[in-house]
Amino acid sequence: xxxxxxxxxxxxxxxxxxxxxxxxxxxxxxxxxxxxxxxxxxxxxxxxxxxxxxxxxxxxxxxxxxxxxxxxxxxxxxxxxxxxxxxxxxxxxxxxxxxxxxxxxxxxxxxxxxxxxxxxxxxxxxxxxxxxxxxxxxxxxxxxxxxxxxxxxxxxxxxxxxxxxxxxxxxxxxxxxxxxxxxxxxxxxxxxxxxxxxxxxxxxxxxxxxxxxxxxxxxxxxxxxxxxxxxxxxxxxxxxxxxxxxxxxxxxxxxxxxxxxxxxxxxxxxxxxxxxxxxxxxxxxxxxxxxxxxxxxxxxxxxxxxxxxxxxxxxxxxxxxxxxxxxxxxxxxxxxxxxxxxxxxxxx
Numbered sequence: 001x002x003x004x005x006x007x008x009x010x011x012x013x014x015x016x017x018x019x020x021x022x023x024x025x026x027x028x029x030x031x032x033x034x035x036x037x038x039x040x041x042x043x044x045x046x047x048x049x050x051x052x053x054x055x056x057x058x059x060x061x062x063x064x065x066x067x068x069x070x071x072x073x074x075x076x077x078x079x080x081x082x083x084x085x086x087x088x089x090x091x092x093x094x095x096x097x098x099x100x101x102x103x104x105x106x107x108x109x110x111x112x113x114x115x116x117x118x119x120x121x122x123x124x125x126x127x128x129x130x131x132x133x134x135x136x137x138x139x140x141x142x143x144x145x146x147x148x149x150x151x152x153x154x155x156x157x158x159x160x161x162x163x164x165x166x167x168x169x170x171x172x173x174x175x176x177x178x179x180x181x182x183x184x185x186x187x188x189x190x191x192x193x194x195x196x197x198x199x200x201x202x203x204x205x206x207x208x209x210x211x212x213x214x215x216x217x218x219x220x221x222x223x224x225x226x227x228x229x230x231x232x233x234x235x236x237x238x239x240x241x242x243x244x245x246x247x248x249x250x251x252x253x254x255x256x257x258x259x260x261x262x263x264x265x266x267x268x269x270x271x272x273x274x275x276x277x278x279x280x281x282x283x284x285x286x287x288x289x290x291x292x293x294x295x296x297x298x299x300x301x302x303x304x305x306x307x308x309x310x311x312x313x314x315x316x317x318x319x320x321x322x323x324x325x326x327x328x329x330x331x332x333x334x335x336x337x338x339x340x341x342x343x344x345x346x347x348x
Contacts, residue, residue, distance in 0.1 A: 004136040004194065010316040011195075011236050011259055011281045018345040019312060022321045023048045023337065028087025030061040032326035041330070045337045047344065063087050066117060075117045076109035079152040085326070092152040100169055108176045111183035116142045116149070126191045138238070139188030140197030141226070145181050147200055147210065147219050150174065156209075163214045170218070178222045185229055195238050196230035198223070198257070203243020205266065212247050220251050227256040238283065246271065259283050261321060264307060265290060273310040282311055283319040286336075293328050297335030304339040314347040 001009075001017045009016040023045075029038060039054040063086045066073040072093070073081045083090025097103055114120060129137045144152070150173065151159050162170045188196065202208050208215070227237050239252060240261035246268075252260065261283035264272065276282045284307060286292065291303050304320075312318040320340060324333060 002134060004134065007136050007319070008194065008236070010319060013278075013281070013313075013316045015314065016316045018348065019308065019343075020319045021048060021340050021344050022319070023340065024321065024323045026087060026323060026325045027061055027063055027067060028085050028326050029324055030059060031086055033330065035059050037330055038333075041334055041337060045341055047341045048337055061087070064118070066090070075152075076114040077116065077149065077153060078106070088325075095153060095155040095158075097153040097173070098155050098158060100167075103169055103173070108180050111180050111187070115184065116145070116180065122187055122191075125187075129191045129193060133192075136195070137191075137193045138195040138197050139191060139193035140195075140238070141181055141184055141199065143199040143201075143240075145198065145200055146174075146177060146222055146226075147202060147215075149177050153177075160210065160214075163210065163218055174218065174222055178225065181222075181226055182229075185226055189230060189233055189235065193235065195259075196227075196235045197238045197240070198226065199240040199261075201240075201242040202248055203241055203245040203263075203266065205244065207244050208248050209243070212251070215248055216251060220255055223252075224255045231256050240283070240285070242266075242285070249275070253280060259319070261285055261319075263287070269307055269310055276317075277311045278313050278315070278317060281317045281319065283321055284311060286320060286322040288323055288325060288328065292322075292332055292336055295332070297331060297338075300332060300335040301339045301342075304336070304343055308343050308346055312347060320344070 003020070006016045006018060007020045010020055035057055042049045042052045043054055065071070066075065066081050067083055067087050067089050069083055069086050074094075075081060078096035079092045080094025081090050082093045097106060109116060112122070129139070153173065154162065185196065202210070202215070210219070230237060236258050237256050238259040238261065239257040242263055244266050245252070245262055249260065249262070259281045260276065262272065263285045265287045272282060272284070286307070287303065291299050295303075308318065322336060322340070
């Protein structure tokens, strides 16, 4: 069974061979960790990094323009990003529509040549996907495509006031952003992707960043329209959100999301298990705030086993994702890699 087949069987509860695991290393790690040790761990864990070959040292990572410290980056929508560390995307510090007076002269970007946060060559993207049908291909919207895009354009506080005030121009702005997003979705459908992704952080450490009522009025209708074309083609719908999204998740599933990527400890492993296990596919975002940073290797092993046995089923429905960022001790990184490889086949 290929990794593509295994993933799709997991999503569809069709008895996969093992739990799909994605161990994602943030670009900043290549500068912040001893490279020989980090690459050594990757080479030792062939199940997680089957195609990895350590580069010649010292390795100099070419960080994206949006993730370069001391060099503000203006994206395709006109938002200005700044970061304190090479490799980290950072945050928006310049909002082009902070004042509604600028709306009439503002022009949304062209989806034919850009992705919203950088250029894209659609012909090359289509060739990349169609030349390798044996691989799992995910395509979709940039992280922060709707709610966060509106926040980046207006500023978070302004946006929340706009929603409370029922600002008429907000509906026009949502429509312009949605038109751009819809063209991205259509082009990825044409490319032949296996999974359509809609990544957007909606939660804080406790509760969502906007009220459920405002989500249903301003954001959910756009989500549903953006999801519909992929849904009609039978492409599974994957959505990521950081933070506590418990009061929004029913609307997300009702709106068409089939694979929900949410954080474990913020939302609660027991709650996630009760809500989704055996019913909706969970792409579990493994803790990177508490246990993996400050716990012991035994704590980490216990966490991974608990999450898999609570949420996983032999029929499928569980994917594991971990994002490594600077600050996590390498001994804990090793413990996490060990545990993921140890338990990813537990339901065989």
